[in-house]
Structure formats: C-alpha cells, structure tokens
Amino acid sequence: MFESIFMLKVATFYVLELPPEGNGMTTDSMEQDGNCRGREGEPLRVLIVDDEEHLRDMLARVLTSYRLEVTTCKNAVEALLQPMLYDFHYILTDCNMPGMNGIDLTKRLRERLPFTVIIGMSGTDKSIDFLLAGANDFLQKPFVQDDLAMMITGPGSSGLNV
Numbered sequence: 001m002f003e004s005i006f007m008l009k010v011a012t013f014y015v016l017e018l019p020p021e022g023n024g025m026t027t028d029s030m031e032q033d034g035n036c037r038g039r040e041g042e043p044l045r046v047l048i049v050d051d052e053e054h055l056r057d058m059l060a061r062v063l064t065s066y067r068l069e070v071t072t073c074k075n076a077v078e079a080l081l082q083p084m085l086y087d088f089h090y091i092l093t094d095c096n097m098p099g100m101n102g103i104d105l106t107k108r109l110r111e112r113l114p115f116t117v118i119i120g121m122s123g124t125d126k127s128i129d130f131l132l133a134g135a136n137d138f139l140q141k142p143f144v145q146d147d148l149a150m151m152i153t154g155p156g157s158s159g160l161n162v
Contacts (some may be wrong), residue, residue, distance in 0.1 A: 020040065045069045045086060046152065050094040050121075051080040059092065062145040066153050074115070076100035079110060088116055090152050095122035103133045110134030119151065 016159070046068050056072040057080045063070045071086060073079040075097055091109060093102040100108075103126065106118050110133065119137045120130030127138035139148060 043069045044089045047082055047088045047091045048072045051097040066149045076105040090117045090118045095126050103129050106133040124125050
C-alpha cells in the first residue's frame with residue numbers, strides 16, 4: 001500500500017536555492033543575505049493546504065518571495081503524508097476542503113507535530129474552532145498576503161515584488 005501512495009504526486013514543491021544547514025524550529029529573522037532561517041540556519045519551510053489551486057499558488061508565490069521554502073497540498077490526506085517527508089516550521093491550512101476539513105487536519109497534525117506552528121484560515125470566523133483544535137493562529141479570508149508573511153518572518157522583513 002505504501003509503495004503506491006508514494007508513487008502518486010502528493011504535492012507541488014517550490015524551492016528557492018538556499019543552502020541546507022542544521023535544523024531548528026524558530027524564526028531568528030532575516031539573515032544578511034535576506035533569507036529567512038530557523039534556529040540553526042535552516043531555511044524556514046512552510047506547508048500550504050488548500051483545495052483552491054489559485055489560492056495555493058498565490059500564497060506560494062508570496063511566501064517564496066520572502067525566501068521561504070514552500071510545499072503545497074490540495075487536501076488533508078496529502079498534508080498528512082508531508083511531515084513524513086519533510087520537517088515543517090509552519091503549516092497553513094484552509095478550513096473547508098473535500099474529505100477531511102482543516103480543523104480535523106489541525107487536530108491530527110498537532111498530535112504528531114507539537115512544535116510546528118499551525119495557522120488556520122477560513123472565509124468565516126472559525127478562529128475558536130481552529131484554536132481549540134490546536135492551531136497557533138487564525139486568518140480570516142480575505143487577508144492581506146503580506147500579513148501572513150509577517151506572521152512567519154516577523155516584523156521588519158520585506159518580500160520581493162511578486
């Protein structure tokens with residue numbers, strides 16, 4: 001069963017060429033070269049989970065402009081496989097998706113990834129539901145894209161023109 005799962009395309013992976021160094025779970029701000037890095041110099045890695053392709057791609061473009069490594073998934077099943085392949089510092093998940101919704105996904109991810117920052121997003125106010133499920137933060141759509149980037153990179157960082 002696992003052999004067939006990994007033969008499927010499970011995500012779109014966007015990578016800026018950043019040197020892989022160490023591992024860490026916190027944001028130490030922008031380096032002199034402008035790259036966002038974790039505690040030990042590792043590029044910050046973000047997982048975006050949303051069933052709307054245009055929103056996934058737009059968020060990926062915005063976050064890669066801040067020199068973050070971004071992986072995208074179209075549903076919760078794909079998202080549950082990704083932490084077996086990569087370590088993520090941040091996970092951004094939509095609420096309403098076919099199959100498992102973002103709140104249930106958050107509960108399952110929180111059990112497996114206690115130190116990963118999870119940010120829920122929805123067109124309606126689901127903040128309480130996401131926070132009770134274990135999310136660290138919530139964004140209500142529509143939101144300013146740079147606000148999301150600042151939640152991850154911290155104040156004082158700036159992206160490139162997209």
